[in-house]
Amino acid sequence: MIQPLEHDHNGQHPSTDGLLDHISASTVKLYLTCPLKFWYKKVLKLSEPVSPSLHLGKAVHAALQHFHRARWRGECHERTTVIEAFTQAFNAPEEPLVYPDIDTRQTNHDKGIKMVEAYLDSEHGQMTELPLGVEVQLEEDLPVLPSPVLGYIDLVRVGNVPVDYKTCASTPNVQLEAFQHEVQLTLYQLLIESATGEKVEGRELVFIVKTKVPKIIVHRLAPASEREKQRVLDIACAAVDGIYHERFHPQPGMHCAWCSYRSQCAKWTGGAR
């Protein structure tokens, strides 16, 4: 159990208890990108408005989830039902949104429908094999790490291949993306291997690109080697160590451009936050 910090926040003592009940790829990434942002988001739980692109991405994700889950269950997965799932998710966001005006919102909605349609028409969307699982939640104890690892995997394909969907604004550099998502994909591989006792035959990133005519790009990676797995476990350990020892300091960089906590961060002096 982590002890609460001494610092006051609105007259209360923010507690880090429970932060390491489990860890996930997003916890590791958030902490290592900026420990102070992690503090604002995970300890103080300061709300963060959802940008239009994140809002769109979540709704597209919900539509693809609906599509593959319906296939997996042998239920109706016709285009109209998938578009309906998209619109439903788009109209019911969980967090406050940032839209400059109603037209931008409508444009985003229309763009989202085109992206979902592009996916359904793509080779990936037309796959005949049934997934082994959709939105698979796994929680496993992995070697070295003191906390269990929790993961939600978008899709698990034949060969135990974890698939993660990414929406992006322009054609991605897939090698760079694979490097940036190394922790996520390798933790998924480790989770599947631990849960099934079977081999994972690959890892897959599927990009739904928000260009005028949306594109679908599939990037299949080889399974992580033993050395690559160890590297990711060591990266995760570094994050757990920092959280456990409550090292919550700013880490300025390019990522500050889209951080919602810049004004709070500017007041940070190394003492009370």
Ligand code: SF4
């Ligand atoms: S502004 Fe930058 S350094 Fe400050 S909390 Fe945000 S990401 Fe971290």
